[in-house]
Amino acid sequence: RYLLYDVNPPEGFNLRRDVYVRVASLLKTLRKSENWVLVLPPWGRLYHWQSPDIFQVRIPWSEFFDIPSLNRNIPVIEYEQFLAESGGPFIEQIYVLQGYAEGWKEGTWEEKIDERLCIDQLMYSKDKHGYYRGWFWGYEETRGLNACCLSVQGSASIVAPILLKNTSAQSVMLDRAENLLHDHYGGKDYWNTRRSMVFAKHLRAVGDEFRKKYLQSTDEADRTQYKEDWTQMKVK
Structure with a gap:
């Protein structure tokens, strides 16, 4: 089964990287029961990216991260795959x-999740065929078959029983995985x-x-050699 996710559009690179860590934890929980794969959400349309001459939507994770390294932790695939x-x-x-909608009751914290009416207007609209249309990382042809809102208060794996x-x-x-x-x-x-x-x-x-050019620094001189397999790197 495939798990996809997205975050609030205005969020930047670092928050999105942190949300990946949270969703990866959820995927590990899911994989204890079923065979799930995480689909990496394409990058693009970030507010902080202000270079109009550079194509900035539908950017695969391989532009920024080493996919084999990610796969040594959890199984991931690009959206195109x-x-x-x-x-x-x-x-x-x-x-x-x-x-x-009601917030915290009496200031006490408890983890909970429930299907609820959407608090804000749904960022998806139905087309004439009954499919949900939305941003979907710039892939206009992508459609959703069903959509609803979950009120959630808790850590990532609280979603696992629902899935x-x-x-x-x-x-x-x-969506809104942050x-x-x-x-x-x-x-x-x-x-x-x-x-x-x-x-x-x-x-x-x-x-x-x-x-090398500006700091006269190399891995060899600084004794910071890197192993491509991060699982083989040990504390000295």
């Missing part, structure tokens, strides 16, 4: 995550995911050239 594997530009179930028991959809998207909290911030799984988010080789090459 999802389109090829799933047989078309359809997402069977969209859950839009939101808070609770495992309440829907049989093969492709499920969690509403989920970390399962175990700073724990082993958290750091494994962060370590797996290795920048792409072509970006590291640019960085290495800058270090």
Whole structure:
């Protein structure tokens, strides 16, 4: 089964990177029961990216991160691969995550999740065929078959029972995934995911050239040699 996600459009690169860590934790929980794969949400239309001469939508994760490194932590695929594997530009179930309209009761915190009426206007509209149309990372042909809102208050894996028991959809998207909290911030799984988010080789090459040219710094001279398999790197 395929898990997709997106976040609030104005959010920047670092928040999106942090949400990936949260969703990766959810995927690990799901995979204890079923075979799930995370579909990486294409980058684009970020407010902070102000270069009008550069194409800035439908950008794959491989432009920024090393995909084999990500896959050593959880199974991930690019959105284009999802389109090829799933047989078309359809997402069977969209859950839009939101808070609770009533907020916290008496200031006490409890983890909970419920299907509720949407608090804000749904950022999807139905076309004449009954499909849900939306931003979908700039892929205009993508359509959703079903959409509803989930009020959520808790860590990422609180969504797992919904995905495992309440829907049989093969492709499920969690929109506004920034509403989920970390399962175990700073724990082993958290750091494994962060370590797996290795920048792409072509970006590291640019960085290495800058270090060498302007800082007289190299991995060899600084004794900071990097192993391509981050799981093999040990504390000295």
